[in-house]
Amino acid sequence: MGSVPAQKTMRAQQYDARDNKLHLNEVPLPSPRDHEILVKIACASLCHSDVMLFEPNDQGLILGKNPVTIGHEATGTVAATGAGEVASRFQEGDAVGFICAIECCFDCYACKNVHNAWCETGKVKMQGFGEDGYFAEYAVIDAREAMVLPESLDPKSSAPLFCAGVTAYHGIADCELRPGAWLAIIGCGGLGHMGIQYAKAMGYNVIGIDITEAAIEEAKNCGADHVFNSLADKEYQKKIIDLTGGGVHAAVNFTASKKSYDDCPAIVKPGEGLIMVVGIPRQPLQFNALDIALGRYRIKGSNNGTCYNMKPAIEFSAKHNIKPHMTAFKLEELPKMIELMNAHKVQGRLGVVFD
Template identity: 50%
Template sequence: MSGKMRAAQYNTTLNKVEINEIPIPEPGENDILIKNACASLCHSDLMLFWGHTAEKPPMEKVTIGHENAGTVAAIGKNVTGFKVGDPVGCLGCSYACYKCEGCRVHNLHCVEGTGRLHGFTTHGHFAEYSLSDYRNSMVLPAGMDLATTAPLFCAGITAYHSVKKCGLQEGDWIAIIGCGGLGHLAIQYAKALKLRVIGIDISDSQLESAKSLGSDLTFNSASTPGYEKEILSQTGGGVHAAVVLSASNAAYQGAPSVLRVNGILMVIGIPKENLSINALDILLGKYRIMGASSGTPQQMREPIEFSYEHGIKAHMTTFNDIGDIQKIIDLLESGKTAGRFGIVF
């Protein structure tokens, strides 16, 4: 497919995003070319601007974004299981071997070193068309809304894994710390799994959203002195797991105080500063630390189909012009937003 398209690209020299007209990419042998219906911005995309990425983009200008949904426009010669017109989404890492020990954990750990993260080390999805390795992609259930599905391919899958990996039983207590872009999805998954949910945030508006999604209790940790003791009282000793979805160091510092003995601290949010832990607490089993991510292609289908079956959707604010990308970045950086933000093409 020939022609030009508009793309939102990170300029590595200027450390800013810009709108450029670039060629529509040609699919390689393992690629599907996706005509994007929606691309959504993830908080981790902002790490480019902070200089917090493990690797610099290998090109001067890289198209940003790793959350998208759209339809197949063309396929490479090795592609199986996809046809033109299929509704699709994909995970954030393409071109790994998908077979090694590292790939069984996350494709960024591929021992061949070929895994490329969309929006960072290969072009992403904030463009009218984008590429994805077919081994990293899936055909969506018929009838899924593409705009609200786009953020499920990072935020949704990560939120699902963050709750499911805790291994809790029906009726157990889980604290969702940070009820915004990831948190509002985690609350929906936790309720669908029949857990009792406590929403914790510093934004009253996000806590209202948490209530509307079924949170059993909510607490503003900034304006409610002693909220930790109240949680311990209400839950009979503390929550069984606290999932930290906020990118705030303060959120991590407060999380252990609401856990019951040997509870799980689930690490999801990525703060600008490194975390500090009390080694003695871990040694003595006061609480355990785990982490979750969007995972591997083999783990992709379950959360997407679970979302479809339970009617779980991202709360989306969308823009119709890719030129509005800076507005979205500014909104996300403010830390005062709920839900997800995207561009509809």
């Protein structure tokens, strides 16, 4: 059991619902409980759902503690461990990645097969939202949610794998397509640029769709076979139908745009096409019931992972050398990162790298 650092406080970027702003606060250094590890954060990256805290939304983001340290996507090194058996699997200095559900049982059907959000205890909280997250110098992590990084993954650059990576991997893998199938990735930014890499590694023909030239360029850099700017090219849907011989076998939507979901049915192959829901718009989605009833397309969802499906995604990333494209910032620059994301001026992922 490693010892808790001697310092008593640390810096953390905290969201305060009273003024809807971020504050760089000095807060107490947390101590791990028996089932937890204390992690010195090496890298914490920004996810679109972090930014949703500042927006009105009706999609179920629940803020508990206030103010709360934001961020749910990070990697680091173990600084100390709790006294319990699960925490004893880690040693001081281990490079680790982790995901953010806490206070759930990890053992019920929902925790093992669906998502911890539906744990039968009803007590689950998500770090970065209901409890303190990772834009801080240290964080306590439930040891059941953590894993030692493969040797090829650097904790100073691998944070995006532990939300964006796991989410993108399962968004593609859960389509369950045959190699050689046509797959459209809608939104080629923070999630999509990784989804393209996973899809190519799985042997699919990949079409990248976005509305900014920066994201289109990122899609090309990540190996997309074809790219379309759906805002600039009014014929893009027809071109995709012609290119694929009737439509894609799956359209994976990583965006928070309701319109992009509305446009999905037009590019999927009738009778074979799947619309994979990953990105979460502010407004509820609408699909035509007759289309679904008559089998024009299917709808499926994929989430940001659990401790049970995290490891395959990370090991696949290491094996196929899939890397997040990340621009590094300092902790005090987190407001600038949020501004860039809101302005759609982001290529890849934005992350805070700690010394």
